[in-house]
Amino acid sequence: MLQNVKMADRLFALARMLPLLVVCFALPLGAAAEAIETPAREAFVFDVNTGAVLLEKDADVLMAPASMSKLMTVTMVFERLQDGSLKLDDTLPVSEKAWKKGGSKMFVKVDTRVSIHDLLRGIIVQSGNDACIVVAEGLGGSEEAFAEAMTAHAREIGLEKSTFKNATGWPDPEHRMTARELGLLAKYIITKFPEDYEIFGEKDFTYSDIKQGNRNPLLYKETDADGLKTGHTQESGYGLVGSAKRDGRRLVVVVNGLSSTQERSRESERLMEWGFREFDNYALFKAGDVVDHARVWLGNEETVPVTVEKDLLVTLSRQARKSMVVKVVYDEPVPAPILKGTPIAQLIVSGPDMDTVTVPLVATQDITRPGPLKRLTSAVEYLVFGPSAN
Structure with a gap:
């Protein structure tokens, strides 16, 4: 039994050398507003x-x-x-x-x-x-x-x-x-x-x-x-x-x-109206929404749903929505055991003329480890047949 545990751990170490997994979503949501100049210093x-x-x-x-x-x-x-x-x-x-x-x-x-x-x-x-x-x-x-x-x-x-x-x-x-x-x-x-x-x-x-x-x-x-x-x-x-x-x-x-009270009045109003007119806030995910399913290594489930802990709201140009990119990034597979609420991935939101937003994604449920024999057979299957076998 001990020999099986050690073999599974060695196979696990080999599997962890596989590349980082990046999942991209093409969402109809982002691109730059027209640049605006200001006389303000x-x-x-x-x-x-x-x-x-x-x-x-x-x-x-x-x-x-x-x-x-x-x-x-x-x-x-x-x-x-x-x-x-x-x-x-x-x-x-x-x-x-x-x-x-x-x-x-x-x-x-x-x-x-x-x-x-x-x-x-x-x-x-x-x-x-x-x-x-x-x-x-x-x-x-x-x-x-x-x-x-x-x-x-x-x-x-x-x-x-x-x-x-x-x-x-x-x-x-x-x-x-x-x-x-x-x-x-x-x-x-x-x-x-x-x-x-x-x-x-x-x-x-x-x-x-x-x-x-x-x-x-x-x-x-x-x-x-x-x-x-x-x-x-x-x-x-x-x-x-x-x-x-x-x-x-x-x-x-x-x-x-x-340069003057008149310019201050005009410019502050112009920038305020520009900000409201050219940009808007978009809700991408609500807390608890399943964003993706992360593959699990040697767990009682093959995948674990991940979510954001807080509602995710982003600001971007009204004219720029088609260029926004949303990525889920994590090391595949995630080793069990996994506790509910543990950060195991990242959601990265980027686009033209917007600050990149990075938000942790947490597991929505507990994932336990099976017995040593099951871990050994799962490890072998993973290395022989690839991610689809786990």
């Missing part, structure tokens, strides 16, 4: 649902983000609200530094206290530099300490390049972000703080009897936009991080380095 457009990048231009170049970096200031407040260490009706004191700060203002008054509820709207709707400093000093002790905490938290959530030197986006040679990381920060806010995110869609806010409108031009257009933030300094030019949701899809558009 930096740009990044992506689909939040799938993560597919639709456009990038110098998206990883460190740039002056201006007031768009206030998204991180807001994130720091949202985190505290979510963990319960801060409440919307809590108040923070207004220092002389905050009161005197130039640029866009909420118009807080020195030696008063302002609620978190109002400060968030002062930052998001009115882009108030004074409101940012009130938050920074109230939560961090000083603006400098708060900026260090912003940078540290950026690393924690995956923003590897962003560095913050203040809470406002005020010009500083070391205050830098990339278009990609601004987009990823927008996604983080949208997905982690859905209720708080609604503030970004508010079109105006009144404080100290002064009513100011939201500076985001997309909110006033028929784009289905509901956020996020504009920015402008002499160094950065005119920029915007915008997001819109339409027919179940959500896009984020980041542009920077534009």
Whole structure:
């Protein structure tokens, strides 16, 4: 009996030298959208649902983000609200530094206290530099300490390049972000703080009897936009991080380095409409769908069904569907025993002008090993007659 086991194992080793199996499906689904140019110095457009990048231009170049970096200031407040260490009706004191700060203002008054509820709207709707400093000093002790905490938290959530030197986006040679990381920060806010995110869609806010409108031009257009933030300094030019949701899809558009508020308005709307018009999301497989049957080596079944653990949704050009290629890749045969849920193959989706998507495929059932004699005869049959015998 022991001799039979050893022989089966040796035959198994020989069989494992057979080539990798690749199964290709010709699906009527993919090819590139027409290329689009943008006058923005930096740009990044992506689909939040799938993560597919639709456009990038110098998206990883460190740039002056201006007031768009206030998204991180807001994130720091949202985190505290979510963990319960801060409440919307809590108040923070207004220092002389905050009161005197130039640029866009909420118009807080020195030696008063302002609620978190109002400060968030002062930052998001009115882009108030004074409101940012009130938050920074109230939560961090000083603006400098708060900026260090912003940078540290950026690393924690995956923003590897962003560095913050203040809470406002005020010009500083070391205050830098990339278009990609601004987009990823927008996604983080949208997905982690859905209720708080609604503030970004508010079109105006009144404080100290002064009513100011939201500076985001997309909110006033028929784009289905509901956020996020504009920015402008002499160094950065005119920029915007915008997001819109339409027919179940959500896009984020980041542009920077534009020449005027008019160009910023036109270009952000144009890229948003282009993203919705030229691309769509396609459901390839649902969790539990049998994608393929992987051949098994020395198991109680000849094959095992494999599936995706989560619904597989991909973004691609509406004009490019015929060129998409879907492959199932695995080492044939898969040795038993196999536990249900074990990754044993990969599904690879590729096509023109789309990021290749690789998803693990898992076994849908347990596969056990038969006795030594059965393993020996199966191994011999496999080597003599090939895969069809097993």
